[in-house]
Amino acid sequence: MAKILVLYDTQSGNTRTMAEAVASAARELPGTEVTLKTVDDADPRDLFEHDGIAVGSPTWCGQMTWKLKRFFDDGLCAWGKVEDKVGCAFSTSGGQGGGSEMTCLSLLSVMLNYGMLVFGVTEYSSPGMTAHYGAVAVGEPDDRELAACRMLGRKLVQHVHRVKGN
Ligand SMILES: Cc1cc2nc3c(=O)[nH]c(=O)nc-3n(C[C@H](O)[C@H](O)[C@H](O)COP(=O)(O)O)c2cc1C
Numbered sequence: 001m002a003k004i005l006v007l008y009d010t011q012s013g014n015t016r017t018m019a020e021a022v023a024s025a026a027r028e029l030p031g032t033e034v035t036l037k038t039v040d041d042a043d044p045r046d047l048f049e050h051d052g053i054a055v056g057s058p059t060w061c062g063q064m065t066w067k068l069k070r071f072f073d074d075g076l077c078a079w080g081k082v083e084d085k086v087g088c089a090f091s092t093s094g095g096q097g098g099g100s101e102m103t104c105l106s107l108l109s110v111m112l113n114y115g116m117l118v119f120g121v122t123e124y125s126s127p128g129m130t131a132h133y134g135a136v137a138v139g140e141p142d143d144r145e146l147a148a149c150r151m152l153g154r155k156l157v158q159h160v161h162r163v164k165g166n
Pocket of ligand 1: 009010011012013014015016057058059060061062063092093094095096097098099138139140
């Protein structure tokens with residue numbers, strides 16, 4: 001069983017739409033249990049209970065939101081104890097070039113610091129659309145951006161099974 005947590009913050013719903021796409025793609029794969037949580041409802045101890053963690057944030061000044069930063073800063077109980085967890089990131093920004101990939105990197109950077117195994121995706125979900133640093137979107141995600149979110153969710157499950165030796 002791959003236990004997946006899709007954790008996100010959102011102010012106007014765009015990141016939630018991405019999170020739902022990541023979660024629904026993960027859920028379609030056999031042997032998967034998926035929990036979708038906003039950062040408001042999450043506790044750092046949730047990290048212990050999952051094998052794969054996708055974290056999504058709106059791009060705020062090129063970084064994750066303060067709520068997600070606080071979640072990880074308050075989550076030091078998990079630091080160094082989640083080394084077998086697989087992590088990935090997704091973000092929506094106001095405009096192209098607005099920093100969504102930097103926001104993914106800010107999320108991946110914290111997960112690296114926690115000791116997690118993080119990944120990007122080499123494949124293209126459609127012509128001109130990939131998720132090398134995580135799935136990204138501009139504003140409300142369109143169909144191509146949602147396809148990249150689904151690709152990220154599938155990859156997360158595949159990597160979890162690989163790490164668990166299933
Ligand atoms: C405080 C704040 C900072 C933001 N900073 C950026 C930014 O640096 N670059 C950008 O392109 N958009 C920025 N935006 C726009 C949001 O990233 C964008 O509207 C996003 O789609 C919102 O996602 P949400 O609906 O999940 O809240 C910012 C919005 C807010 C409220």
